[in-house]
Amino acid sequence: EDKVVQSPLSLVVHEGDTVTLNCSYEVTNFRSLLWYKQEKKAPTFLFMLTSSGIEKKSGRLSSILDKKELSSILNITATQTGDSAIYLCAVGDDKIIFGKGTRLHILP
Amino acid sequence: DAGVTQSPTHLIKTRGQHVTLRCSPISGHKSVSWYQQVLGQGPQFIFQYYEKEERGRGNFPDRFSARQFPNYSSELNVNALLLGDSALYLCASSLGRGVYTQYFGPGTRLTVL
Numbered sequence: 001e002d003k004v005v006q007s008p009l010s011l012v013v014h015e016g017d018t019v020t021l022n023c024s025y026e027v028t029n030f031r032s033l034l035w036y037k038q039e040k041k042a043p044t045f046l047f048m049l050t051s052s053g054i055e056k057k058s059g060r061l062s063s064i065l066d067k068k069e070l071s072s073i074l075n076i077t078a079t080q081t082g083d084s085a086i087y088l089c090a091v092g093d094d095k096i097i098f099g100k101g102t103r104l105h106i107l108p
Numbered sequence: 109d110a111g112v113t114q115s116p117t118h119l120i121k122t123r124g125q126h127v128t129l130r131c132s133p134i135s136g137h138k139s140v141s142w143y144q145q146v147l148g149q150g151p152q153f154i155f156q157y158y159e160k161e162e163r164g165r166g167n168f169p170d171r172f173s174a175r176q177f178p179n180y181s182s183e184l185n186v187n188a189l190l191l192g193d194s195a196l197y198l199c200a201s202s203l204g205r206g207v208y209t210q211y212f213g214p215g216t217r218l219t220v221l
Binding site: 004006034036041042043044045048088090092093094095096097098099100101 | 143148149152156158163164165196205214
């Protein structure tokens, strides 16, 4: 059965800290891995990683795909209170499988 | 440009009733996917439609059905509602199938009493 596992499920850090969120997957068909940030309702897109694009960076956020280990990490440096959210990892093809998410809380 | 839109934003139904949720994709996007998200969980894949044909289906009962129209908008229908169908229903659109980013709409919050 296809599955995506994220860890940790919950994380509390202080503003300014660096965090690393993990995502591992076992899926039948892999085309891409996506990271989303969900605050109130709709998940907002962060990164898409594929076999031809295994590393992405945007400001304080960066992500790497390890196709050999079937995993990905999302790094956030110099965290801010506005980074508090649920971070979702999703993997697949036509059928996208989401993990349960990591709930990140940044203390001021 | 308008993002993905969904209607209604909130809906309250009773057990056994039927519901129709609507989604309009970003202009130019031909693929629409539907997800169910219950509290504390990630979105669960229900359907993907591309060019008006079903391209993927998740592990949901036959009470769930969907369709895509020529203008690429989509409807999700749920029959014989159960209490467990209470959730946030998210629609996402993308340019095509496969390696394309999915952009999510604000969702429809369905409550079944």
